[in-house]
Amino acid sequence: MSLAVATLGAIGSASAADCPRSDALGTSRVLSVDAKTTPRVGLKSFPQTLPLADREIVLTFDDGPRPPSTNKVLAALAQECVRATFFLVGRSSTEFPDLVKRIAREGHTIGHHTWSHPYMARIPAETAKYEIDHGIAADEKALSGVATTTPSTPFFRFPYFESTPAQLDLLEQRGIVVFGADFWASDWNDMTPEQELKLITDRVTANRKGIILFHDAQARTAAMMPDFLRWLRENGYHIVHIVPAGTSQQNASAH
Numbered sequence: 001m002s003l004a005v006a007t008l009g010a011i012g013s014a015s016a017a018d019c020p021r022s023d024a025l026g027t028s029r030v031l032s033v034d035a036k037t038t039p040r041v042g043l044k045s046f047p048q049t050l051p052l053a054d055r056e057i058v059l060t061f062d063d064g065p066r067p068p069s070t071n072k073v074l075a076a077l078a079q080e081c082v083r084a085t086f087f088l089v090g091r092s093s094t095e096f097p098d099l100v101k102r103i104a105r106e107g108h109t110i111g112h113h114t115w116s117h118p119y120m121a122r123i124p125a126e127t128a129k130y131e132i133d134h135g136i137a138a139d140e141k142a143l144s145g146v147a148t149t150t151p152s153t154p155f156f157r158f159p160y161f162e163s164t165p166a167q168l169d170l171l172e173q174r175g176i177v178v179f180g181a182d183f184w185a186s187d188w189n190d191m192t193p194e195q196e197l198k199l200i201t202d203r204v205t206a207n208r209k210g211i212i213l214f215h216d217a218q219a220r221t222a223a224m225m226p227d228f229l230r231w232l233r234e235n236g237y238h239i240v241h242i243v244p245a246g247t248s249q250q251n252a253s254a255h
Contacts, residue, residue, distance in 0.1 A: 019081035025229050027083045028056070028238035034245035035154055039172040042180020042211055045161050049182055052209045055237045059084035060181065061216035062113055062157060065092050065099035072222035073214075074106060080229040083241035086216065087113040087157040087179070090138030097142035104143055109243055111155030111179065112136045121162045128167055132156070153244050155179060177244075182210030185221065193224035200224075201231050 019026060031050060033041070040046040050058060059077075064070040064086055077084055086103050088110060093100045104110055114120070115135035120128050133149040136156075141147040154176040158167075161180055171178050185200040200212070214221050232239070 021079070021081065023233075025080040025082055025233040025237075025239060027081065027241045030083075030241045030243055031058075032245050032247060033155070033177055033242050035172065035175045035177045036245075038177060040168065040178045040180070043182045044184070045180030046178075049180075050211060050240075050242070052240060053238075054208055056209045056240050057204070057232065057237050058211040058240050058242055059214070060087065060111075060157075060179065060211055061085070061214045061221075062087045062159075063089055063092070063117065063215045063217040065096045065103065066217035067096060067099060069219050069222040070096075070099055070103075070216045073216040073225050074102065074108075076222070076225035076229060077108070078106060079226065080233065082229060082239050083107050083109070085109040085111055085155065085179075085242055087111040087155070088135075088139050089113050089117050090115040090135030091117075092217075093139045093142040100139065100142035107241075109155065109241065110139060110143060110153050111157060112139055112151055112153075113157050114159055117159045119160055119162050120158050120167060121164050125164075125166065128164075129170070132167075132171070151176065155242075155244065179211065181213035183207050184213035185215075187215050187218045187221045191220060193220045193227075196220050197224040197227055197231070200228060204232070204237070 041049045043049045059082065061073060061084060065088060086108055088100065100110070112135050114131040115138060116131065118131060120131065136151045137147040137149050140152060143152065156171055156176050157179045168178060183203045185196055187196055216222065
């Protein structure tokens with residue numbers, strides 16, 4: 001699997017200079033993901049995932065942007081100088097464009113999660129294509145003012161991880177990486193922030209590395225995120241920030 005990697009040595013000076021806390025968790029390295037070599041990742045859906053070392057974690061969030069919980073997640077990430085990836089629902093991006101801009105401004109990666117979050121394998125092919133294209137266009141319009149169906153970050157996640165082979169092939173042909181996850185916080189279930197924290201720290205301990213799925217639209221996730229990031233720091237875990245192939249590392253590491 002051919003992926004270009006910028007290690008901490010390449011980005012450490014910029015990150016250290018810009019991070020207000022010397023004891024923060026921080027972002028250990030930036031991993032460039034190329035659709036040509038890595039069209040689909042995430043062991044819950046696919047046979048392969050990202051080449052992460054032991055105790056390396058990729059944080060991903062679905063279903064935003066949604067105030068006030070997305071704002072609280074962003075504040076927690078900023079406090080620990082951590083970079084994540086947000087898979088946005090186009091309808092929400094249209095409703096909260098300033099929040100989309102904030103996610104990007106704070107150095108996070110923006111991926112795409114359809115226009116309205118349907119079950120993609122249960123709708124006609126043309127409707128599914130519309131969901132993909134309209135969602136991308138809405139995210140891009142919120143981000144830059146231009147509604148294009150060519151994503152500036154070619155990362156996509158299917159709602160409910162539900163797709164068809166034709167949909168997967170279509171995205172691969174368009175050079176868009178499809179993300180599953182290696183494990184998740186199950187934060188769509190009714191539980192307290194404390195229960196979610198216990199669940200996800202147990203799963204991190206069991207898996208030791210991987211792509212984690214959270215939902216920034218969930219208040220319980222926003223509430224427990226500061227404690228989770230602190231737990232990662234205290235237990236020797238490292239955050240990997242994913243970016244598209246071809247992204248300049250200066251841009252990837254800029255705050």
